[in-house]
Amino acid sequence: MNAPARAVVSPLASAATARAALERVAANLALAVQGKEKELRLAVTCVAAGGHLLLEDVPGVGKTTLVEALARSFGLSLSRVQFTADLMPTDILGAQVFHSATGTFSFRPGPIFRQLVLADELNRAPPRTQSALLEAMAQGQVSLDGTTHPLPRPFTVVATQNPVDFSGTYPLPDSQLDRFLMRLSLGHPAPEVEARLLTQQRDTTSAVEVLEAVSTPEELAGLRAQVAAQRLDTAVAEYVVHLAQATRAHGDIERGASTRAVLALGMAARAHALWDARDFVTPGDVRAVLGPCLAHRLLLRSATQGAYTRDEALHLVEEVARKVPAPR
């Protein structure tokens, strides 16, 4: 199987080349998923920031297409795991297999040993299976029977869940939600986009199948190195912290942003700055990624069992962003 790709840091000449790479990928994605430029840019930002992505939407709006397109654009190896109620952790991680011929055990890697893992309908699997992903997402490795197996680099998990049909599902635990850098929702395309999709339809081959790689895993690793090197001014860092504190003190929010959320927000904002070919973060970058980074991590007071509070959370985050003055 795939040996883990060596994290080759090809230092990008500057933020300008990083921006060019991001634009290239986003343009490529737009060939497969039309009319969603903003969401595509955020998805690319998330991947470039080295974060895992949670896609939450009704079926049939292009979640899977987006993930496939991402993998193709960056030239990443992809595996797709359909999460079901009977899915076992070993079905994802892999297992020790006994070879009767030699009388020895050998490790057979599961589908998680890919650079991009699509965990489809993550909330359909029981918590035990969901949590099998935790170590992989947090540390980029899998531990089985006392042996640690490193995952291929770059490694990204994209999970999807259906926000409408919650029957028979296991809501993602907070610790799991907190590990996704962003939560995005594609939504239905605009009517004119849907009409264009209809008229362009020629055969059963979907657009994503003919998508070509416009970047490489090495370039993605370079992008991530560039993101990590972005400058975050003290004033902006304080702004991030103030935003997080404001969610903690908000009357309608039971539990506000965690420290991990603060770090995630900083990382996403660093990546977002690349779109402007900047090597430093501005308050505008922070606000651009605030909703996707924070909304899914908040526990609202109004939240009852299984109720859907996504819009409300986004609304509260926007309110906080309005109230906390940006540094100037």
Place this chain on the structure above:
Amino acid sequence: MTRPLRLRLLLRDLSIAAAFASMAVSGQVPLWAFGLVLVAVLMGVLGRRPFARYPRLTAALLVPLAGVLYLAVASGQMDLVVAACSFAGLVAAQRVLSESSPATDGQVLLAGLLMIAGGAALSGELLFAVCLLTFAVLASLSLGLAVVEAAVPVGEPVPVRAVMRPLGRGTFVAMLGAMAFFILIPRLNWNVGVRRASPGLGTATSGFSDTVRLGGSGTLKSNPRVVLRARLSPDPGTEQLSSYWVGRTYDTFDGLEWSTIGASTKRHRTRVTLRPGADNQVYQRIELLPAYGSRTLIALETPAKLGNALTHTALGDRRTQLQELGGDELRFVEEGLGYSYEVYSVPPGTDTDPGRMNQQETDQLLALPDNLDPRMEELARRVVGDEKDPLAAAQKLSAWLQREYEYTLELSGDVADPLRDFLFVRKAGHCEHFATALTLMLRTQGFEARLATGFFGGERVGDEYLVRAGDAHAWTHVLVPGRGFVTVDATPPAFRANQSLQLIETMISLYESVEALWRKAVVDYSFRDQLDFVRSMSRPPRDASGQPRPSSSLPPLRAWVTAAGVALAIYGLVRALSQRRARRPAQEATRLVDAVERLLARAGLPPREGETLEDVSARLSGEAHPLAPVLAAITRRYLEARFGQRPLQSGESARLLAQLRRALDDGRPTARAS
């Protein structure tokens, strides 16, 4: 909207109370306005804001109030300045009772500033200074809290303690700094050309007066204002002096009023010797306080030498001249806030020389008014009997008066002949009645006598004696051959000194001592005092005998301490400045944003609520606005300078602003985004 900080509103309301008090201490604010503001501030302090619901309606209430004030001014009942000040107080009161918002806070504090300015116009002494300081401290604390409250994100608790501690410390340091500035920086006296009303509580309404009119207003024995402070040598050592402080004497009574016919030389001299001194003289260093309200010098009986007179004016102390008037009166020539001088007195009755007396004066000591009641002579003869010694006769009469007559301050209105009224109708009166009766009754029996006025008593406070307005007194001088004028007092002893309440006396003493300190240390603090202060810092200390200590030629400890303090202050200043310089790039960028936003607002493109320059630039780019390229370039540069550690070069921000200005003028872009 979270609830505003209770503490901040309390500080704000109390600061308004102080500002209003700064005007109210002048006593010129009408009572009804005073009451309205008082009620408003009390309600504000208790957190009641009943006007919050009807801001418009209650603001309309100010219109009739303004009308009332206008009528008062138009009819000449009220000064325009007083009316304006009162209206500022009423506006502040209305705002205090309304809902708290940044706009309201600003209006309240603005009204406070106006009232402070009004207070400065109406009065200007210690109480005003106290109010001003209180307002400054409370308003700064309230403002500081308001700034922090606005900066804290919605829903988060305001860190009151964390704010108040440095804020309070900062205010304290600022006050100390102001005092240091006041003491050390050479100063011009801004009082030049400004004439203020009487200082502090004003002159006492009664006390020593230039004329004695029987049955007139009389003396208010309950007035506790201190009019005179004296240091005596040798020190009598008693808590309560039983001495007569004489101001002037009268020899002529017309049946209603005492006056002086005696010689009035009107000579001006700086040092006056009234009569030869004696060995047992009592030295007095006397200060006449502003409450005294007259220019006549006062001294213990019997004054022998007076001199070294100083007038205390708003411009400082000045050597001045004295004027000799009839009735042995000495008067300051110049008007002043207060006076000080030195006197030597000899014990009364030890003086053998009655002073300059001509025949006319001697005759006057026996003169009687034309309309004198004939029963009086009869009465006097019955009491005196065949006593030939003037002093013995006087003492007999005095004892009889004290026995038969009652002391009272409750006098009915004007009567045609107050002396007859006292002697035969009411048989009650105050010191002027007793003294007048004794003097005239002596004269009917051929004894030469005159009326003396001044003060009686003196209360020891520290190493000084204080005399109050209520101590004002009148008594009789009998001319005793071979001894001169001897004092005889017909007033019952218990009623000679003032009869004010002990508590009020203590409070007034305290206030007046603080006021004196304020006048000496602040109002009259001059360039010369500054020089003296600096000299005292650098001179070697003296021992008790006044000789410099020979042991060391080094400056004294206090000079070192001061030098260390100054060095510390300079070090702190340099450090603060260097830190300021380190923060300059960010501040410069922030100033650029402010300027850009001002320009945009002027061009009709103000940032929307919560929008940063970044947002505005993005919005204009999205709208393909002609300004967008220029603004994008400027924004880019600002962001780099503020968050990207690429500070603006010198002159760069001016250049960027000029570009923007040009673009705004042309209505088309002049620079491309780089």
